[in-house]
Amino acid sequence: MSSLASPEKVWWKPLCRDERLWVAVALAWSLFMFFGMLGWGAIGNQHLPVETYRVNIGEFRQLTNDFNQKYTVGTQNGVPVVRPPEGGDVYLLASAWKWSSILELKEGVAYRIHLSSADFQHGFSLQPTNLNFQILPEYDYVVTLTPDKAGEYQVVCNEFCGPGHNLMVGKIIVTE
Amino acid sequence: MNITQESAFRTCSVTGLRVHLPAQKLIITNAVAAVVFLLIGGILALLIALTRWEVVQLLPADLYYRFLSVHGTVMLVFWIVFFEVAGLYFGGTVLLNARLLRPGLGWFAFVLMLAGAVMSTLVTFAGGADIMFTAYVPLKAHPLFYLGVILFAVGALLAVGLFLATVIVAKKEKRYTGSVPLVTYGLIAAAIIAVFTLVSGAIVFVPAFLWSLGIISSFDPGAYRVLFWAFGHPAQQINLSAMVAVWYALATLTTGAKPVNEKLSRFAFLLYILFINLGSVHHLMVDPALSQANRIFNTSYFFYLAVLGSLIHAYSIPAGVEVAQRAKGYAKGLFQWLVKAPWKEPGFAALAVSFVIFGFIGGTSGVIQGMQVNMIAHNTLRIPGHFHATVVGGTTLAFMGLAYYLIPLMTRRQLVGKAWASAQPYIYGVGVTMLSLGMLWSGILGVPRRTYDIAASSAGVAAPAYAGSDVTLAIMGVGAVIAVIGGAIFVGIAVLTLLTGKKMK
Ligand code: HEM
Ligand SMILES: [Cu+2]
Ligand SMILES: [Cu+2]
Numbered sequence: 001m002s003s004l005a006s007p008e009k010v011w012w013k014p015l016c017r018d019e020r021l022w023v024a025v026a027l028a029w030s031l032f033m034f035f036g037m038l039g040w041g042a043i044g045n046q047h048l049p050v051e052t053y054r055v056n057i058g059e060f061r062q063l064t065n066d067f068n069q070k071y072t073v074g075t076q077n078g079v080p081v082v083r084p085p086e087g088g089d090v091y092l093l094a095s096a097w098k099w100s101s102i103l104e105l106k107e108g109v110a111y112r113i114h115l116s117s118a119d120f121q122h123g124f125s126l127q128p129t130n131l132n133f134q135i136l137p138e139y140d141y142v143v144t145l146t147p148d149k150a151g152e153y154q155v156v157c158n159e160f161c162g163p164g165h166n167l168m169v170g171k172i173i174v175t176e
Numbered sequence: 177m178n179i180t181q182e183s184a185f186r187t188c189s190v191t192g193l194r195v196h197l198p199a200q201k202l203i204i205t206n207a208v209a210a211v212v213f214l215l216i217g218g219i220l221a222l223l224i225a226l227t228r229w230e231v232v233q234l235l236p237a238d239l240y241y242r243f244l245s246v247h248g249t250v251m252l253v254f255w256i257v258f259f260e261v262a263g264l265y266f267g268g269t270v271l272l273n274a275r276l277l278r279p280g281l282g283w284f285a286f287v288l289m290l291a292g293a294v295m296s297t298l299v300t301f302a303g304g305a306d307i308m309f310t311a312y313v314p315l316k317a318h319p320l321f322y323l324g325v326i327l328f329a330v331g332a333l334l335a336v337g338l339f340l341a342t343v344i345v346a347k348k349e350k351r352y353t354g355s356v357p358l359v360t361y362g363l364i365a366a367a368i369i370a371v372f373t374l375v376s377g378a379i380v381f382v383p384a385f386l387w388s389l390g391i392i393s394s395f396d397p398g399a400y401r402v403l404f405w406a407f408g409h410p411a412q413q414i415n416l417s418a419m420v421a422v423w424y425a426l427a428t429l430t431t432g433a434k435p436v437n438e439k440l441s442r443f444a445f446l447l448y449i450l451f452i453n454l455g456s457v458h459h460l461m462v463d464p465a466l467s468q469a470n471r472i473f474n475t476s477y478f479f480y481l482a483v484l485g486s487l488i489h490a491y492s493i494p495a496g497v498e499v500a501q502r503a504k505g506y507a508k509g510l511f512q513w514l515v516k517a518p519w520k521e522p523g524f525a526a527l528a529v530s531f532v533i534f535g536f537i538g539g540t541s542g543v544i545q546g547m548q549v550n551m552i553a554h555n556t557l558r559i560p561g562h563f564h565a566t567v568v569g570g571t572t573l574a575f576m577g578l579a580y581y582l583i584p585l586m587t588r589r590q591l592v593g594k595a596w597a598s599a600q601p602y603i604y605g606v607g608v609t610m611l612s613l614g615m616l617w618s619g620i621l622g623v624p625r626r627t628y629d630i631a632a633s634s635a636g637v638a639a640p641a642y643a644g645s646d647v648t649l650a651i652m653g654v655g656a657v658i659a660v661i662g663g664a665i666f667v668g669i670a671v672l673t674l675l676t677g678k679k680m681k
Contacts, residue, residue, distance in 0.1 A: 002434050003358040003424035003496075004271055011355065011438035019437060019491070026487035030480040033543075052464040121312045121397055123555050123624070127641035130622040132554035134463045136397040137314065141464035154641050158555040158624035160308050162315065163238055166628040
């Protein structure tokens with residue numbers, strides 16, 4: 001009998017002691033992981049509060065333009081720097097290959113950040129914190145975010161979105 | 177002509193196995209196609225890896241994206257699937273002492289697969305599909321790219337169907353007694369997962385094709401992602417199941433190992449079929465469309481029963497080797513069986529290295545990243561870091577190990593450069609380990625995947641990202657060079673054996 005040949009007629013034999021032990025340990029581990037996933041989510045409060053809505057691309061672009069117009073406080077390299085009201089709704093539109101604004105947020109304040117795309121799929125990757133979200137056109141992805149440390153953060157697109165993908169780097173400024 | 181007649185068979189003088197000649201031709205042809213795509217993918221691998229190594233940055237941006245698109249498709253789809261088809265025909269005929277049911281259908285499947293593969297590769301090289309193998313809509317490729325993938329998938333589905341029919345008829349014709357061998361059992365598990373996978377592939381690529389032609393006007397990107405990963409991830413489970421079957425085969429071929437308990441090993445394959453596809457949704461964990469409850473449900477539940485299957489194989493393969501070695505008299509102490517294992521036998525080296533890389537780097541990083549820390553891993557280099565340990569260090573190396581036996585057995589030629597073959601798994605293994613760890617580590621620092629350079633994002637901001645990535649990307653780059661050398665040795669041995677190997681009687 002080998003793994004390459006047909007086994008003898010009756011191969012249904014009981015597990016030996018070592019095998020039973022290994023399977024028991026492996027099963028216990030699998031169950032631990034199973035419940036662990038539920039547990040860590042609940043205890044560790046790990047799951048980001050997110051909501052999703054359907055949105056039309058033109059509509060979201062309008063919301064972003066209005067938002068930028070209302071709260072722009074300056075520009076950097078031709079990109080508007082926008083300071084939203086504390087705790088308000090924030091609109092960030094990804095398009096090939098730029099972000100609609102540089103956001104200026106306040107430490108310790110929760111914002112509802114609406115993410116969407118005007119064309120392709122993009123990635124929202126906050127660096128160096130390393131938080132990553134997938135952005136799709138026609139979906140309004142609302143992430144509730146509370147900056148916990150002042151400083152400058154990069155918003156890197158980390159979903160391939162065409163030849164200029166690697167140039168798609170934006171910024172979030174967190175003030176005290 | 178009666179294809180069941182005895183003259184369609186030959187008996188191998190080394191193994192005593194009976195080989196159905198029409199099946200043999202198909203096995204060789206599919207394996208050759210596989211190696212050709214491995215060669216193309218390997219050359220591109222070197223170029224893109226030396227581009228991601230920032231200080232080298234070999235290619236211009238557009239070529240990097242184009243070659244990355246080709247590398248992903250030819251490696252993950254064409255190399256792997258052509259080789260799997262060869263493996264299926266082997267497991268369904270030679271191991272069962274059976275005939276291939278309809279060789280003509282096998283050739284038809286091959287032509288479809290080859291035409292599809294060549295079509296989509298050429299279109300991508302010509303710049304018609306710079307959209308990565310995932311082809312996320314609304315990025316659009318030339319219609320022939322989608323058509324090529326569809327033809328390939330249809331061909332593969334026919335080949336899988338032919339394999340399953342062959343196994344069923346072999347049983348009817350009483351070609352073997354009792355149950356199918358364990359290796360064939362594992363391949364049947366892979367084939368069953370493949371049916372589901374390839375049908376999902378059709379469900380996603382047919383509308384994408386129509387959309388690229390303008391026949392349907394839009395394709396929801398969220399729906400596309402769900403459908404794509406119902407194809408893309410299960411495809412990796414085919415690879416997993418096939419790889420484990422090959423591990424059992426290599427253990428037997430090189431040490432005479434027997435399955436310690438047929439029941440347990442087969443049960444573990446059954447767990448794969450039943451539960452492993454549930455893991456697919458981890459690709460969507462940070463997508464907008466899924467609810468929180470869906471996310472939590474999908475990171476826990478039965479997926480871990482598939483993990484249990486892997487843990488069982490992780491026990492029974494080494495156990496089988498140990499029992500066989502001890503029976504040979506290597507019974508001193510705890511580890512003499514391992515020390516005295518045939519480390520210089522190419523198949524054993526491939527088994528051992530593949531087992532270690534897959535188990536310790538690939539499997540664990542997959543469970544951790546896919547299920548547990550998805551949000552900090554998504555689309556960073558951690559992802560390719562994970563799957564280069566699974567599908568390259570694991571599956572690809574296991575397949576290479578099998579090829580060292582399959583090629584001589586099928587072509588009746590002696591392996592050329594056996595000493596090189598003995599060293600190859602170690603060289604490849606060291607390379608892939610460095611490649612993979614370098615990627616994983618870069619990803620932990622936040623470095624994105626599929627990104628030409630990270631210079632734009634490491635400058636001009638008060639909090640520079642990716643501190644230390646110069647070192648981790650260098651580890652990746654050096655590993656890539658070593659891995660490509662290892663891959664080249666394999667391709668060289670395979671090609672030389674096929675063309676110049678000494679004829680055996
Ligand atoms: C010598 C071996 C190899 C080396 C050095 C290598 C290197 C690389 C590199 C540097 C990337 C790009 C990562 C990025 O920039 O995002 C990549 C991507 C990839 N590789 Fe490999 N690779 C090798 C073999 C393989 C094999 C054998 C397979 C499949 C069986 C494979 C499948 C892939 C896939 C699917 C991608 C992702 C493409 C994408 O992001 O669209 N690679 N590889
Ligand atoms: Cu982008
Ligand atoms: Cu991008």
